[in-house]
């Protein structure tokens with residue numbers, strides 16, 4: 001079909017059609033080349049509509065962001081995260097300080113370990129015999145090593161649980177790329193066993209247990225405010241800001257990151273504080289000032305609320321699944337300080353973490369995928385969905 005003939009409102013139109021002459025070139029990629037097509041399309045794996053075959057050796061791979069384990073790790077970790085991304089040096093040094101404030105240790109690793117332990121217990125209680133592996137994008141244990149371990153253990157198929165519930169390059173596409181990178185690394189080792197096929201679990205921003213975990217936390221945070229301020233407090237949902245250019249191409253029709261966040265925050269408020277309004281704002285912006293990112297920033301938003309005569313806020317970071325550094329620094333430190341300066345009463349809701357309802361939902365998500373059927377977004381991402389032109393990160 002002639003793409004130029006299609007109207008902008010045709011929602012079936014792929015937002016990122018494959019370029020002419022695109023080819024599949026998985027191995028031997030150079031660091032600054034574009035990622036291969038295999039990388040762009042579901043990590044090179046076609047999601048299945050058939051149920052998981054009986055007797056196949058399946059596993060779960062928890063695929064995390066990674067974080068430093070000590071002061072010496074901080075800079076190499078930050079370089080892994082930002083290589084080729086055009087993040088100013090001053091920003092890196094400022095973020096390094098945030099990590100050094102906590103002894104150079106990100107809480108994210110401990111949190112992922114706790115999630116894995118909870119998921120293992122949940123699977124065992126349900127009588128589901130699935131080993132759980134752990135690998136990260138940016139720091140040890142790396143996804144490449146987890147893949148090698150699965151291969152050595154004879155795992156034939158991996159269900160990939162990314163520690164992000166949403167669309168976007170950073171939250172979805174890049175996790176597909178991590179899987180592809182790990183598969184390419186294994187394939188390029190001639191002595192290695194074949195290794196598993198894989199499929200990523202879908203976005204889970206609207207999974208009932210994720211919503212309930214966030215709603216319970218919002219209710220708890222409201223209860224922390226002085227009683228006379230609770231009913232009038234502004235409810236403020238936050239998520240990581242991303243470049244506008246990334247938001248434009250998130251999901252098959254674009255803007256899925258904002259849409260999914262809006263939906264998740266609405267479901268959380270419906271459950272915890274029905275009938276109340278809320279604002280969705282952004283945190284943790286980086287990148288040069290010349291590049292537009294999603295706005296308003298949470299601190300600017302708090303200023304605007306105070307100018308409007310608001311007296312109290314509850315911030316709920318629905319965009320994240322654990323209380324990692326971006327939450328405890330950017331909210332518990334920076335946003336809280338902003339609120340104090342403005343005389344706004346402030347409470348921050350916990351993230352889903354290992355809330356039992358959240359863990360149960362993850363188990364259900366797995367069961368649903370293993371039952372087959374039409375794969376949902378996040379599992380079955382069209383080629384180029386969420387794809388932004390940027391250099392591939394070299395293998396670890």
Ligand SMILES: CC1=C(CCC(=O)O)c2cc3nc(cc4[nH]c(cc5[nH]c(cc1n2)c(C)c5CCC(=O)O)c(CCC(=O)O)c4C)C(CCC(=O)O)=C3C
Pocket residue numbers: 065066067068078081082085087091092095106107108163164168170171240241242243284285286287319320324325326
């Ligand atoms: C959407 C999104 C999520 C949520 C989805 C998900 O969870 O995956 C997320 C999570 C996280 N981001 C994290 C840390 C960092 N993110 C950075 C940089 C960036 N994040 C971006 C986006 C996101 N990030 C973007 C567009 C950049 C610019 C560079 C680029 O274009 O890729 C930088 C570099 C310094 C800086 O620029 O601030 C750091 C250190 C940590 C670990 C915290 C810990 O250690 O506890 C976590 C969970």
Ligand SMILES: [Fe+2]
Pocket residue numbers: 240
């Ligand atoms: Fe980030």
